[in-house]
Amino acid sequence: MITFYFSPGSSSLATHIALNEVGAPFEARPLTLQKGTRTPDYLEVNPNGKVPALVVDGTVLTEVAATLFYLARAFPQAGLMPAGALGEAEAVSWMSFAASTLHPAVGQGPERVAEVWQIAEKKLAGKEWCVGGKYSIADIHLFRLYWRFKDRFGLKPDDHPSIQALHDRILQRPAVKKTLEDEAKISAAQ
Numbered sequence: 001m002i003t004f005y006f007s008p009g010s011s012s013l014a015t016h017i018a019l020n021e022v023g024a025p026f027e028a029r030p031l032t033l034q035k036g037t038r039t040p041d042y043l044e045v046n047p048n049g050k051v052p053a054l055v056v057d058g059t060v061l062t063e064v065a066a067t068l069f070y071l072a073r074a075f076p077q078a079g080l081m082p083a084g085a086l087g088e089a090e091a092v093s094w095m096s097f098a099a100s101t102l103h104p105a106v107g108q109g110p111e112r113v114a115e116v117w118q119i120a121e122k123k124l125a126g127k128e129w130c131v132g133g134k135y136s137i138a139d140i141h142l143f144r145l146y147w148r149f150k151d152r153f154g155l156k157p158d159d160h161p162s163i164q165a166l167h168d169r170i171l172q173r174p175a176v177k178k179t180l181e182d183e184a185k186i187s188a189a190q
């Protein structure tokens, strides 16, 4: 039994996409940011007051990377985990970079945002996908951040051709389209 705490368009979008990619049944618990994530009930789930949180048979998983890692490992038929120990480590490396460098840059000013996306572009280096030539949880994490922040910070497609192309490819996936539609409806009702 999986319960998913999320807020439309936020970090939890990555987890939501992965849930739909793997086809896992889950109970959706939408929250509003700040208000909804700071209630006593939610702080019982995640004392850090952040989404996502995934509760799997009573075990709470927080942090996007951990939720993506779990879904890829628990539903291997979806093929979201790169192959082999090295492939898994590369996925963890990309997701750690996303969580520790790309995301925090948002609070460090536009210059830093521009700088970290240049680093991401260099890391991707013309490849179609982050790891092993195949769509994986690393791509989902990267996609969510670029999708969310490219317009807000004026990140230009020409400056990030590999990331923009990855973003555009992921936008075409049925699970991604469904997730974005579902979240837009929830957001409109909040």
Ligand SMILES: N[C@@H](CCC(=O)N[C@@H](CS)C(=O)NCC(=O)O)C(=O)O
Pocket (backbone or CB within 6 Å): 010, 011, 012, 033, 034, 035, 037, 038, 049, 050, 051, 052, 062, 063, 064, 065, 099
């Ligand atoms: N490092 C965390 C970041 C999660 C995060 O920052 N979530 C934000 C939304 S993007 C949040 O829940 N904010 C609610 C709040 O601060 O009240 C992760 O990777 O899950």
